[in-house]
Amino acid sequence: MKQVQDALRPTGIPTFAGAWKATTEHQTPPTEYLVYTTMTTEGEHWDDAVRKYRVYVYLNLWTMIDPTATIRRVRAAMRQAGFAMEDETDSYNDDTRQTLVAWTWVQEMEAEDESGI
Numbered sequence: 001m002k003q004v005q006d007a008l009r010p011t012g013i014p015t016f017a018g019a020w021k022a023t024t025e026h027q028t029p030p031t032e033y034l035v036y037t038t039m040t041t042e043g044e045h046w047d048d049a050v051r052k053y054r055v056y057v058y059l060n061l062w063t064m065i066d067p068t069a070t071i072r073r074v075r076a077a078m079r080q081a082g083f084a085m086e087d088e089t090d091s092y093n094d095d096t097r098q099t100l101v102a103w104t105w106v107q108e109m110e111a112e113d114e115s116g117i
Contacts, residue, residue: 001036001038001055001057003055003081004017004038007077007080007081008074011070014032014034015033016034016035016036020033020062029062031065032063032067033062034060034062035059035060036060037057037058038057039056040054040056041053041056042054052109052110053108054106054108056086057083057104057107058104059074059078059104060102061100061101061102062098062100064097067090071101074101074103078103081107083106085103085104085105086106088103090102
């Protein structure tokens with residue numbers, strides 16, 4: 001979703017839709033990176049028609065460094081783009097020496113005329 005990529009661009013953190021994948025040039029993941037997926041639901045109806053959608057962004061930060069400053073940058077960027085944080089969790093994996101910070105962000109969007117007429 002271009003909107004998520006645009007929102008996170010100011011953080012300077014590599015951002016990937018779905019998953020990070022190794023390439024010929026980059027065989028190992030960056031020291032820190034973001035991965036996201038999205039889900040859209042119908043959020044509001046009037047007169048038998050959808051009026052608003054709710055877009056959920058499931059965003060994961062994978063990092064091998066202290067995530068404190070990065071968490072602040074991600075929160076600020078997503079809020080600036082009009083998303084609201086639903087939840088935030090974190091965990092550390094001793095085997096990979098990575099911290100995972102996982103968020104659910106949500107934004108309401110007006111529905112466009114989808115009648116096709």
